[in-house]
Amino acid sequence: MRFSTMFIPTVRETPSEAEAISHKLMLRAGYVRQLAAGLYIYLPLGLRVIEKINRILREEMNAIGAQEITMPVLHPAEVWQETGRWDAIGDEMFRLKDRTGRDMCLGMTHEEIITWLASREIRSYRDLPQIWYQIQTKLRDEARPKSGVLRTREFLMKDSYSFDIDEDGLEKSYQLHADAYHKIFSRCGLKFYMVESDPGMMGGATAHEFMAPSPAGEDEVALCDSCRYAANVELARSTPKASEERNWAFEEVSTPEKRTVQEVSSFLNLKPEYFIKSILVLSNSGPVLALVRGDQELHEKKLSKIIGEHRPAHKDEVKEILGVEAGFIGPMNHKIRIIADPCLKQGVYVSGANKPHYHAKGITPSKDFDAEWHDIHVAKADDFCPKCNAPLRIEHTIEAGNIFKLGTKYSVPLKASYLDENGQEKSIIMGSYGIGPARIAAAAIEQNHDKDGIIWPKSIAPFDVEILPLNMNDKNTVNVAEKLYQDLIKKDIEVLMDDRDERAGVKFKDADLIGIPTHIVLGEKNLKEGLIEIKDRKTKEAEKVAIEEVVGRVKDRIKN
């Protein structure tokens, strides 16, 4: 393609709404434009990147025997009502009515639709297994679209669904996907981790996420470099560092107006890990006191798995239920249910004394209070790995893909069943697997850029090479560039030629911004000596090559 005729609106200054690096660079380099919050237009360069990614997705999905189909974006409510998600999902679903008043929604995901299909078409164990996929637009009325293309209300997703006769079959399909995903993310040039994840509302027991490390990511994962334990902090387990031994006798100490662990800790000059943090929550079955160590955070999701839905108690509720104002509550002498993190089993602690402006020092768990012991803390850096006890790291990541074992969550309500060898009717066992191409693109930029712009991995760059004829008024430059352009195209190399009548500086700046991996620079002086520069976008290193050797050299570079 010729730069002069391709629509590549680069801008020097970053629009003020952009914060994330990928967002800034995609705007500046002319890849996308924002229509409204969470709605993006992909310009020619941006589309080329997405298509490159989609091609890799298709190749790897086809390689595991998945078959591409396409399903509607507009869905009738009935199918969603049958699985209960019409009611379970709240404002995040775009809902509308057709002209006859029939309830409809825009697809956030396609489990319902594909299961509907399977329920009508699959009858025998001979029809299984199947893996069907599509690359289709999803719509979600996100509470907070953010970070450019990373979290949007409308986005493309490669979603595949597996159908098997039993758990073993599902395990195979799941593993096929895990392997395919490793290949996909590797081919796209991403650094990534496969981590254990919370199956959440998708149902099922097992789920993993493919996470691309980046400060722009909203998810945190706990990682063990020693045994490769990797889990989203939403469910990561960890063993906190043991706190030092103390021999405190029980005593009450005056702590006027000191309520938070931080306040009391600095007032008494004792580390937060010597404290018990007591948090009162209200569950459907009554109030529960949750205890974690002072240096820990209470993990709401872990607690939910034990006591069900709950919310923190308000200040007046604390006083009413425990008889003390918040800030001075301790675990002793309460009749309500107490859940405590296991790390509190060892040691003696400081906590509220259950009377205003006093804390109690020398509390011995199990002796001074009883509790049910469950892991309810948030894993943090320098905690120890639950599997091998090595220290954990915490990293910010972008969720680029996920895989779920669904089981029969959708096949039962939608009656997707088959007859086995014995003529018995059984529910199909399903899995669901997603990848967001835009997130791959954004993560690639987050992981590969410098102060001048994007540095695309070769596999997903919009073009293989960019030709920069520096002086378009020099006939020789133009002639050589034109020939080179044609020769490269004949070799099936994707070329962008900056044939604009711009100054050299402008071309260099734009080329760096856009981030095509290899640049071919045609300068007047070099050409007189029969030489052309081949420059690497990432290292900025340039080699001078004889004109006739350029095509060969470029081909070599693209392969490597």
Next chain:
RNA sequence: CGGGGCGUAGCGCAGUCUGGUUUAGCGCACCUGCUUUGGGAGCAGGGAGUCGGAGGUUCAAAUCCUCUCGCCCCGACCA
């Protein structure tokens, strides 16, 4: 949905506190001409703005008040 910030030319911003000095200004981009041509050129000339919208206060509003819409950030939420 809670907290915060912003909305002035295509983009980035100043002006708003303290109303009138401005026919609303600057840089970049854009158009014309000449010069220039290896890291976002120089000179000269030019086009472009209902100051997000509505209502109000006032002799007078980009500026003060009320409401409203939009965008961004933090949190909640996230199949």
